[in-house]
Amino acid sequence: MIITPIKDGIVLDHIKAGNAMEIYNILNLGELECSVAIIKNADSVKMGKKDVLKIDKMIDIDLNILAFIDAGITVNIIKDGKLLKRRHLELPEIVKNVLKCKNPRCITSTEQELQHIFKLTDKENRIYRCIYCETKAKINKKR
Amino acid sequence: MKNLISITDLDVKEIEELIILADKIMKNPVAYSQKCQGKKLATLFFEPSTRTRLSFEAAMYELGGNVIGFSESNSSSAAKGESVADTVKVISYYADIIAMRHPKEGAPLVGAMSASVPIINAGDGGHNHPTQTLTDLFTIYREKGGFDNLTIGLCGDLKFGRTVHSLILALARYKNVKFILISPWELTIPDYIKHEVLKKYNIEYVETSDLVSVMNALDILYMTRVQRERFFNEADYIRLKDSYVLTPNKLENAKKDLSILHPLPRVNEISVEIDRDSRACYFKQAQNGKYIRMALILKLLEVE
Numbered sequence: 001m002i003i004t005p006i007k008d009g010i011v012l013d014h015i016k017a018g019n020a021m022e023i024y025n026i027l028n029l030g031e032l033e034c035s036v037a038i039i040k041n042a043d044s045v046k047m048g049k050k051d052v053l054k055i056d057k058m059i060d061i062d063l064n065i066l067a068f069i070d071a072g073i074t075v076n077i078i079k080d081g082k083l084l085k086r087r088h089l090e091l092p093e094i095v096k097n098v099l100k101c102k103n104p105r106c107i108t109s110t111e112q113e114l115q116h117i118f119k120l121t122d123k124e125n126r127i128y129r130c131i132y133c134e135t136k137a138k139i140n141k142k143r
Numbered sequence: 144m145k146n147l148i149s150i151t152d153l154d155v156k157e158i159e160e161l162i163i164l165a166d167k168i169m170k171n172p173v174a175y176s177q178k179c180q181g182k183k184l185a186t187l188f189f190e191p192s193t194r195t196r197l198s199f200e201a202a203m204y205e206l207g208g209n210v211i212g213f214s215e216s217n218s219s220s221a222a223k224g225e226s227v228a229d230t231v232k233v234i235s236y237y238a239d240i241i242a243m244r245h246p247k248e249g250a251p252l253v254g255a256m257s258a259s260v261p262i263i264n265a266g267d268g269g270h271n272h273p274t275q276t277l278t279d280l281f282t283i284y285r286e287k288g289g290f291d292n293l294t295i296g297l298c299g300d301l302k303f304g305r306t307v308h309s310l311i312l313a314l315a316r317y318k319n320v321k322f323i324l325i326s327p328w329e330l331t332i333p334d335y336i337k338h339e340v341l342k343k344y345n346i347e348y349v350e351t352s353d354l355v356s357v358m359n360a361l362d363i364l365y366m367t368r369v370q371r372e373r374f375f376n377e378a379d380y381i382r383l384k385d386s387y388v389l390t391p392n393k394l395e396n397a398k399k400d401l402s403i404l405h406p407l408p409r410v411n412e413i414s415v416e417i418d419r420d421s422r423a424c425y426f427k428q429a430q431n432g433k434y435i436r437m438a439l440i441l442k443l444l445e446v447e
């Protein structure tokens with residue numbers, strides 16, 4: 001498959017196969033007017049299969065959210081057709097309003113105005129807990 | 144220390160300070176009887192808990208302060224529309240400190256985020272109840288003089304019993320503490336306590352369903368209620384309930400200086416004959432609860 005290389009933009013590489021659509025949705029890439037390529041199940045030496053997202057525009061991406069979903073992603077910044085910067089992600093300490101707490105006994109279930117905030121409580125096992133009720137966030141995208 | 148939302152908000156040193164202060168108050172209450180003159184405690188009970196509320200109110204009165212507040216008879220009326228944040232913001236203008244109980248988990252934290260006065264979590268659903276844990280710790284301290292080298296038996300509903308979970312969290316920080324976890328298999332301690340506390344801190348623990356067989360090892364026996372509604376069927380409940388009722392014959396092999404604790408109210412899990420046994424500490428525990436709350440109020444108001 002051939003995809004035109006982008007000139008100025010961002011390539012999200014090493015996305016765990018199957019995660020690309022979720023990231024596309026969470027980052028609201030559908031709202032962009034530039035071209036966005038979703039490459040699914042590309043061959044990867046490191047990972048077997050991987051997904052890649054190519055965004056043909058320099059946009060602001062919330063790296064915390066990205067890291068939270070899939071910390072293995074590499075972010076490549078492309079300028080004038082060349083790789084300007086490559087960034088690896090780090091797990092954020094706090095994640096705001098990305099996930100909703102699923103605990104029906106949590107105060108966030110009755111008070112709609114509250115921000116849904118999760119805190120990294122166990123880095124090694126990537127465990128995030130709701131700051132209000134301490135319920136574990138369900139992230140199934142482990143790598 | 145600005146608020147008390149979870150027992151883990153307090154480090155070992157802060158807990159020790161509270162315990163020492165509570166002990167001092169207990170020995171000389173008159174010296175503290177005017178310390179909170181002109182101050183008001185607001186007890187915001189979005190669900191009723193008469194026992195806890197009275198303990199807070201008695202604590203404030205004995206410090207010479209005053210009490211305002213409400214207690215909702217059913218939790219639905221708390222949902223009249225005003226958010227916890229707004230309620231607490233308003234009450235902050237009326238009171239110097241707030242003790243809040245709420246059926247939803249995390250509500251006191253929400254309160255603390257918008258209050259301009261200290262907030263004490265007086266119980267948020269099945270989640271935290273840090274003043275109960277402080278009461279338990281103070282009682283253990285008074286009975287044993289400290290927390291190191293103790294073998295603590297926790298008996299009954301270890302799955303849903305939040306007092307048990309918080310107590311484990313608090314005691315895990317002391318030296319050479321061992322836990323014996325006694326419960327029917329339906330109500331064993333949740334995995335996250337095992338993995339994130341006991342295994343992580345390398346704490347020795349044993350799980351068993353037989354109270355009598357471990358009795359002789361215990362320095363502390365913390366009893367909790369096994370509730371009927373926790374079982375899938377009535378037959379299991381009937382079959383099991385007596386195994387977790389403490390009776391004098393079960394104490395035959397117990398240490399002479401065992402301390403028996405219970406967060407109260409008890410239903411039938413400790414037979415009343417045991418009340419006369421010098422090892423029964425649960426009524427003292429209720430009394431201790433008032434003094435540790437006095438100490439907490441003084442610390443949070445920075446009076447002491």
Ligand SMILES: [Zn+2]
Nearest residue numbers: 101106130133
């Ligand atoms: Zn929650």
